[in-house]
Amino acid sequence: MEILVCVKRVPDTSENEIELNRAGNDIEREDLVYSVNEWDNYAMEEAIRIVEKNGGNVTVATVGGEDDEEVLRRALAMGANRSVLISDAAFAGSDGAGIARLLKAFVEKNHFDLILTGAQAEDGAAQVGGMLAALLDYPFAALVDSIELLDGAKLKVSREIEGGNKELNEIDLPCVLSIETGINEPRYVGMRSIQMVAAVEIPILGAAELGIDAASAGKAAAKVHRTDYFMPAASKGAEILNGGRAEVIDRMIELVRAKGGLK
Amino acid sequence: MSMVEAIRSPVEVAEWLSLGKILFLVIHFLGLTLLIYILTRRMTPLLRGERDPRFDRPWLRLATVLQFWLAQWKHPRYRGAGLLHILIFAGFMILAVRSLALLIFGLSGHAGFPGEAGHLYDLLTDWSASVVLVCMIVAAVRRIVFHPARYAVPARYGKGHPGDAIFLLGLIATLMLCDIAFAASNAAVLVQQGKAVEALAVGSLPWMLNQALIVVPLPVLLNTRVGICIFHELTFYFLLCYRPFGIQFHVITSLFNVYFAKLDRGTVKPVRWGAANLNELKSFGVKKFEDFTWKQMLDFYTCADCGRCSDNCPADAAGRPLSPRFISIKARDYSFQHYPVFGRARAEDARLIGGIYSEDEIWSCTTCGACEEECPLMIEYIDKMVDLRRGMIDEGNVPQSMQKPLKALASRGNPYGKMEKKKADWIDNKEFREGCKVRILDARQSAETLYFVDSITAYEDRIQAIGRATARILDHTGEDFGILGAAEKDSGHDVRRFGEETLFHALRGHNVTAIKASGVKRIVTADPHAYNALKNDYKDVPPVEHMSQWMARQVKAGNIKFNRLEDAGAVYTYHDPCYLGRHNQVYDDPRDVLDAIPGLKRVEMSRCRDRSFCCGGGGLMLFYEPREDQRMGVLRVRMAAAAGANVIVTACPFCMVNIEDAIKVAGMEATMTAIDLTELVDKQIVRRIRTEVREAPRAGTGNV
Numbered sequence: 001m002e003i004l005v006c007v008k009r010v011p012d013t014s015e016n017e018i019e020l021n022r023a024g025n026d027i028e029r030e031d032l033v034y035s036v037n038e039w040d041n042y043a044m045e046e047a048i049r050i051v052e053k054n055g056g057n058v059t060v061a062t063v064g065g066e067d068d069e070e071v072l073r074r075a076l077a078m079g080a081n082r083s084v085l086i087s088d089a090a091f092a093g094s095d096g097a098g099i100a101r102l103l104k105a106f107v108e109k110n111h112f113d114l115i116l117t118g119a120q121a122e123d124g125a126a127q128v129g130g131m132l133a134a135l136l137d138y139p140f141a142a143l144v145d146s147i148e149l150l151d152g153a154k155l156k157v158s159r160e161i162e163g164g165n166k167e168l169n170e171i172d173l174p175c176v177l178s179i180e181t182g183i184n185e186p187r188y189v190g191m192r193s194i195q196m197v198a199a200v201e202i203p204i205l206g207a208a209e210l211g212i213d214a215a216s217a218g219k220a221a222a223k224v225h226r227t228d229y230f231m232p233a234a235s236k237g238a239e240i241l242n243g244g245r246a247e248v249i250d251r252m253i254e255l256v257r258a259k260g261g262l263k
Numbered sequence: 264m265s266m267v268e269a270i271r272s273p274v275e276v277a278e279w280l281s282l283g284k285i286l287f288l289v290i291h292f293l294g295l296t297l298l299i300y301i302l303t304r305r306m307t308p309l310l311r312g313e314r315d316p317r318f319d320r321p322w323l324r325l326a327t328v329l330q331f332w333l334a335q336w337k338h339p340r341y342r343g344a345g346l347l348h349i350l351i352f353a354g355f356m357i358l359a360v361r362s363l364a365l366l367i368f369g370l371s372g373h374a375g376f377p378g379e380a381g382h383l384y385d386l387l388t389d390w391s392a393s394v395v396l397v398c399m400i401v402a403a404v405r406r407i408v409f410h411p412a413r414y415a416v417p418a419r420y421g422k423g424h425p426g427d428a429i430f431l432l433g434l435i436a437t438l439m440l441c442d443i444a445f446a447a448s449n450a451a452v453l454v455q456q457g458k459a460v461e462a463l464a465v466g467s468l469p470w471m472l473n474q475a476l477i478v479v480p481l482p483v484l485l486n487t488r489v490g491i492c493i494f495h496e497l498t499f500y501f502l503l504c505y506r507p508f509g510i511q512f513h514v515i516t517s518l519f520n521v522y523f524a525k526l527d528r529g530t531v532k533p534v535r536w537g538a539a540n541l542n543e544l545k546s547f548g549v550k551k552f553e554d555f556t557w558k559q560m561l562d563f564y565t566c567a568d569c570g571r572c573s574d575n576c577p578a579d580a581a582g583r584p585l586s587p588r589f590i591s592i593k594a595r596d597y598s599f600q601h602y603p604v605f606g607r608a609r610a611e612d613a614r615l616i617g618g619i620y621s622e623d624e625i626w627s628c629t630t631c632g633a634c635e636e637e638c639p640l641m642i643e644y645i646d647k648m649v650d651l652r653r654g655m656i657d658e659g660n661v662p663q664s665m666q667k668p669l670k671a672l673a674s675r676g677n678p679y680g681k682m683e684k685k686k687a688d689w690i691d692n693k694e695f696r697e698g699c700k701v702r703i704l705d706a707r708q709s710a711e712t713l714y715f716v717d718s719i720t721a722y723e724d725r726i727q728a729i730g731r732a733t734a735r736i737l738d739h740t741g742e743d744f745g746i747l748g749a750a751e752k753d754s755g756h757d758v759r760r761f762g763e764e765t766l767f768h769a770l771r772g773h774n775v776t777a778i779k780a781s782g783v784k785r786i787v788t789a790d791p792h793a794y795n796a797l798k799n800d801y802k803d804v805p806p807v808e809h810m811s812q813w814m815a816r817q818v819k820a821g822n823i824k825f826n827r828l829e830d831a832g833a834v835y836t837y838h839d840p841c842y843l844g845r846h847n848q849v850y851d852d853p854r855d856v857l858d859a860i861p862g863l864k865r866v867e868m869s870r871c872r873d874r875s876f877c878c879g880g881g882g883l884m885l886f887y888e889p890r891e892d893q894r895m896g897v898l899r900v901r902m903a904a905a906a907g908a909n910v911i912v913t914a915c916p917f918c919m920v921n922i923e924d925a926i927k928v929a930g931m932e933a934t935m936t937a938i939d940l941t942e943l944v945d946k947q948i949v950r951r952i953r954t955e956v957r958e959a960p961r962a963g964t965g966n967v
Contacts, residue, residue, distance in 0.1 A: 015671050015680030031682060078659070178800040187659030188666050191673055192765035195542060 001056035001151075003047040005080070006103055006132070008062060009012050009071040010122045025229055036071040041117025045186040046147060048079040057081040057170055061106060066139030072153060072202050077193035078109060078186075082256075088206035092191040096124075100131035102217050105210040108135060114174045116156070118141050126178070133176035141171055145180045182229035191224040267312060294500030301507050301604050302515070308553070308560055311610065311849045314536050315556035317523040327641075332521040337639040340874075341571060344411070347398050348639075351435075355514075358442065361388045363479035364497070374394060382461055389464035391589065396439040396468065403432045407727050413570030415679040420457040420589040424509075430513050434502050441495035441717045445944040447472035448488040468600030472758035482782050499781050507604070513567040517743045519638050520565040523558055524641035525622050529799040529846040532556075534644045534653060534764050538611045541764070548653025548762060550614055552597055555647070562642040564834045565647035566591035572634035572644070577877040578627045582892030585627035587634040587644050616655060626662060627878030627889055631841040636873050645760070652762025665761070668886045673766055676752030676773070687748035689720070689727035690734070699731075699738045700747035709782035712737070712744040713805070716835060718753045719881075719916045725923070726916040730921040732945035733789045735812055739948060744787075756796035756842075757882020771801055778804050791842035791915045792881050796804040798847065809843055810941055816851035816860045824949040835865045837940075838899065838922065839875035840915035853914050853940055860947050876902060878925070896925025900935060914940040 011027070012020065012035040019028045038045075060083040062068050072083035088103050094102065094242040107115065115133075119142065120126030133140030141157050141174045148156040150170065157177060159167045160247035171177075215221060239255075241248045256262050265323075330336045335352055338345030361384075405411065406428055416423030421633045446469035453460040454477060463470040476484065491563055506512050513520075536556070541547075549555055554597045555563075572587040573579045579586045597619050616622055635644055655661065655692045661669070668678035676683060690701045704710055714737060720730040737744045755770035780787070786807040788794050797807040817823040837857060843849045848871045857865055870876045879895040900922060913919050922937045929935075 012670075012674070012680070013666060015682075019683060031684065034672065035674070094755060110277050185663055186659035186666075188656060188669065190656050190763055190765060191769060192541075192547065192657070193659070195765065206334075 001050060001054055001113045001139065002111055003051060003058050004107065004110070004115045005040065005044050005047045005058060005060045006062070006115065006117045006128065007060055007071055007074070007075065008037045008118070008121045008124065009034050009064060009068045010037045010124075013122055020231060025226070027229070034067070034070070034073060037118050037121045037124075039092075039120060039179060039181055040071075041118075042076055042181050042183050042187045043082065043116040043118050044075055045184045046179060047114075048187075049134050049184060050114075050147065050149070052079075052083075059083065059110070059112070061086060061103065063094070063102050065085070069202055073194060073197055073200070074189050076197040076200055076202075084204055085204045086210070087201055087204050088214065090207055090214035090218045093222055094217045094225040095222035096127035097131055097223065098217035098221050100128050100135055101221075102210065102212065103128070103132050104135040105212040106161060106205065107132075109210065113173050115174070117178050118179050119175065119178045120225065129176055129178035136176070139171050139175040140173070140177070141169055142178045143180045144177045145183045147177070147183070268530075284585065286493065290493070290496045290500065292956070294496070294503065297500070297504050301504055304602070305512075305564065305963065306509050307608055308598050309557040310558040311553050312555050313553075315532075316536055317558055320526060322946060323526060324524075327524055327526070328518065328522050331524070331639070331641060332518055334823065335639070336585070337637065344405075344569075347354045347402055347405075351395055351398045351402075354391040354398070357388055357391040358395070378605045385461055386464040388442075389467040389469045392439045392446070393441040393468040396436055396443070399432045399436040399439065402475040403429055405434075407430075410798075413574040414568075417586070418676075419584070419743040420586060420593070422899070427509055431509075434498065434505070436715050438495065438498050438502060441498060443472060445488065445491045445495060447476050448484055448491060449636045450475040451479065452481065452488055453480060455484065462669075463516075499593060503656040507564075508567040510566070513565045515966070516561060516565040520561055521641050523561065525643050525646070527799070528848070529795050529842070531649050531759055541768075547657040547764065547782055547797040548655070549647070549650040550596070550616075550654040551612055552601065552615060553610060554650070554654065555594070559647055559650075560594075560598065560641070563591050565640050566595060567640060568592055568642060569639070571637045571639065572642070575632065575633040575637045575874065577631060577879075577895045577898070578629065578889075578891075580876075580898055580962070581889075581895045582891050583623070583627040584621060587628075590624075590644060590647065591642060592959060598642055598881060598897075600700045605772065614665045615651065616660065620651065621884055622655065622660065623890055624934075625655065626665075626887055627891075629841070629877045629895075630881070631877035631886050632845040633841075633874070636845050649760055649762055652760075654762075656706065656762040656764075660933045662887060664888045665883055665886050669758070669761075669763060669766065672753055672755075673760060674768065677722060678753065679722050680884065684848065686716075686721045686751060687746065689716070689722075689730045690746075692731065695731050695735075699735050701734050703737075703748035704745040704781040704783065705747075705750065706780045706782075706840045707907060708745065710743045710745040711783065712742055712785045712787060713724065713778060713783040714744050714746050715754070715778075715786050715788040715790075715793050715807070716746055716751060717788065717790045717916075719920070720790060721751075723916070726919060728833050729789055729916055729919065729939045729941055732939065732941040733787075735945050736810070736814065737787070738939060740817050745781070745783075747774075747777050747781060750780075752777075754793040754796040754813070756792040756798075756800065757884065759796075759800060760938075767800075771796075775801060775804055789914070789916070789939070791840045791847070809847075809852075809914070810847060811843065811853040811856060812849060813938070814944055815855045817957065818856055823944070825860045825944075826949055828860055828947060833864065833910050834908045835863055835888070835910045835912055836868055836903050836906050837865065837871070837912045837914075838903070838918060839872055839876065840913060840918050841875065841877050842881075843914055844875050845873055853912075856944060858938060860943070866906050866908050868902045868908070870902060878913075878915075878918045879921035881915065885917065885920065894921075894925055894928060897929045899927050900925045900931060904931065904935060909935055910936045912940055913937060 015033045021028045044060060051058050056082040060072055060080045062072060064088040065087055069085055072085055075083050082258070084106070086106060087137055091098070091102060115138070117129035117132070130140055130142065141159060143159045144157045145160050146158045150156050153173050155171050155173060155175065157169050159169065161167050161178060235258045241251050243251070253262065286363055291699070334348045338348050342866065355930045406414065408423065410457050423560040446463065448462055450460050450473050463835060465472050498506055506515050534541055535544060538544055566588070568588065570588050578584065601610060616625065623649060628644070630648065632645060635642070667680070671680035672678050675681065687703055690696065700711060702708055714733060716730055720726045752770050752773050754774065758770060759767035783805055785805050786797055788797065788807065789810040791809060794807060794809045797804055835857065837854055839850060857863055876896055876899050878899050900911070911922055913922060919937060926932060926935050926937060
């Protein structure tokens with residue numbers, strides 16, 4: 001089975017103190033550390049497991065710049081067979097639809113049975129997976145938390161729906177799935193395994209290589225524009241309970257019960 | 264036996280004796296051949312194991328053998344069983360020398376050691392057999408009637424074989440009985456033949472038996488003597504050839520295991536001995552049995568299944584799925600199964616994790632070293648744990664809870680993912696700043712002494728107080744010191760012990776460069792994990808001291824004086840951190856500092872010094888979510904209460920986190936508190952009034 005996993009490099013929310021920059025149009029990017037988007041990590045692990053069990057190849061792709069290579073290298077260290085960087089000066093400022101068009105161009109130049117994306121990115125809008133499926137005219141399932149191969153042409157996937165219930169679907173291949181965290185336990189990718197793939201060439205695909213009109217992506221083609229970036233004003237939310245332990249617990253139970261959390 | 268019965272005349276006796284001699288030679292020859300064959304087969308996996316250079320420092324190794332093997336140094340730690348073992352061991356040694364002598368003298372026709380010394384020696388052997396026999400009976404009674412808890416085999420580790428031990432005791436007892444009977448009958452024969460006979464040791468079992476045999480007719484005596492002798496030899500060789508099949512193997516391997524024991528405390532073995540470039544290794548750590556080194560395999564053979572390790576293991580006590588004893592026994596059984604004495608060796612590429620070991624079992628170890636400290640046979644466990652973890656890390660098999668801190672260590676240099684520029688925030692405390700200026704060192708700003716803070720002290724709110732106390736004490740004695748601030752990354756101590764060797768190398772490389780650039784001459788730290796890393800894992804850095812050592816020196820030199828402790832009800836107890844105590848043998852310095860504080864009442868917990876009980880583990884262990892019945896820390900806090908203490912003094916930031924948590928979990932907030940040694944010293948120190956002080960000391964700030 002040939003699987004494509006679309007990934008994104010994002011600021012690591014557990015290792016940064018995210019602050020607005022002075023202009024107020026972005027976060028402060030200096031002194032940030034990045035990692036692969038958490039949902040994408042689960043998608044990669046799932047793809048690698050499917051291939052380990054059934055054979056095939058995992059290709060990992062990202063749209064971005066030079067710096068984004070690090071998540072592709074990590075993907076190789078994790079066990080992906082191939083990774084590609086979709087990058088061109090003309091792609092800068094793409095909106096979700098632009099990114100989806102670039103990925104579509106890449107998919108059409110290759111053959112994939114299955115395309116996985118994270119359900120959303122930590123700094124994203126959860127839109128690329130669905131758009132990519134629509135552009136390709138592939139079936140799509142979002143928020144997938146388990147995948148089972150039925151035969152060569154079908155998958156059985158489950159999705160968690162509101163209230164913790166599960167829904168089971170059969171879906172025809174090729175298809176696009178957006179993957180929920182918790183679908184597996186991603187493996188650890190240590191420094192050594194990244195060093196082992198340090199010399200691997202990662203191809204960079206621009207507009208020419210993808211055979212795409214540069215005007216179909218990038219800032220000019222974008223129809224969604226970010227107009228502001230701000231921290232919402234802190235609302236009066238938290239109430240600190242003071243007093244002895246027993247007293248605090250009693251008061252807390254009372255409050256939770258009043259809000260309907262306990263019956 | 265019909266031949267023996269047929270012997271009647273002295274001529275026949277002579278014939279029989281010469282026949283007997285041949286028979287003896289045949290038994291010896293067959294026995295030794297079989298033994299050599301068995302031992303050769305047992306060597307097979309060792310020859311396939313990884314290399315392990317243990318042939319250096321022969322004199323030190325010899326001294327280790329004399330202390331731990333010949334003098335049985337660790338045995339008295341378990342008084343009853345230890346004493347029993349010492350007696351049996353001593354008896355064995357004496358009898359082994361006699362057996363060898365008999366073999367040599369027997370073949371050459373002499374009768375024993377000559378002279379007065381020889382006579383004394385014979386008396387000793389008469390007693391040896393008697394004492395060993397009595398010990399066998401005591402040991403059997405102990406096992407059959409009293410069932411010591413440490414021999415029990417929990418169901419999850421397989422089935423126990425209590426019969427094996429009894430069978431072995433029986434074999435040895437038989438051998439001793441033969442020995443006694445031979446000595447007695449031999450003496451009786453000599454008396455009846457009117458030959459010179461050396462007196463048997465009065466009161467010993469051979470002497471008693473001799474009293475009974477003296478009246479037995481000579482031919483019967485002669486037959487008896489020969490019969491006993493053959494039976495003795497058969498039992499002897501059966502026992503010898505049976506040894507390599509179980510716990511009794513240690514009788515043969517212990518000498519070698521102790522000789523080749525690890526000599527460097529606090530260190531971790533390299534990923535692979537002799538590998539100059541780690542990047543060229545295809546695989547890291549132990550994944551299959553043959554990835555162990557030959558010495559690690561010898562450890563497995565040597566385990567006597569005595570259970571002393573697990574009896575002291577805090578993970579086992581807390582109900583984690585780890586018992587060091589079964590780390591050895593399961594691997595030994597694997598080895599016996601795949602490398603049998605009879606039949607073909609069946610090496611298979613099977614993973615140990617998921618096979619004989621579970622992931623949780625290997626992650627459960629805090630590397631506290633209690634098992635190694637206790638093992639009378641010097642079996643090593645920590646290096647194996649680290650090697651198995653290296654294998655798991657290499658395959659990406661790491662618990663989710665530990666992946667984030669590992670990733671943060673790689674990108675930010677600390678497990679919390681805090682920003683580097685905030686590493687020195689702990690000194691940004693208004694009250695602290697007024698009294699104590701801490702310099703941040705770099706290529707331009709140097710000092711005599713570096714205070715290596717490490718991640719937990721720099722970033723954890725509660726632990727920052729230990730950092731400030733340390734700095735104030737250094738400042739008080741006029742030490743010219745500074746910190747590295749943002750340039751200091753995690754020491755990587757526990758990164759290495761959790762098997763992430765490559766990451767450890769990166770952290771160490773960074774820190775060594777920063778330390779050298781600072782131009783300091785000494786390093787102090789209040790964190791035993793950092794101390795052990797700097798002392799034993801780093802090379803080419805200035806000498807390092809733990810604060811307890813540094814403070815003990817200052818107290819002795821009169822540079823630190825204490826105010827009287829005004830709390831009549833407080834009873835202190837000192838908790839030995841594993842990486843200060845067991846791994847680095849610093850037991851007295853912290854106690855000396857405590858005892859220098861006037862009015863401080865101190866008690867010892869039953870498990871103290873080299874038997875200290877781990878608080879729950881430091882470094883990455885804080886992030887691991889173990890399966891356990893209760894926290895180690897809770898057990899430890901209860902031990903402190905049992906000792907009559909209400910203040911636990913620690914000298915390690917991780918101990919502080921674990922013990923303070925445990926006090927809360929145990930609901931003992933009202934009766935127990937914890938304080939770091941530096942905090943206590945900082946509180947009690949007599950502050951000098953500096954002449955250049957700009958403002959008068961304010962009451963309550965604790966600063967000058």
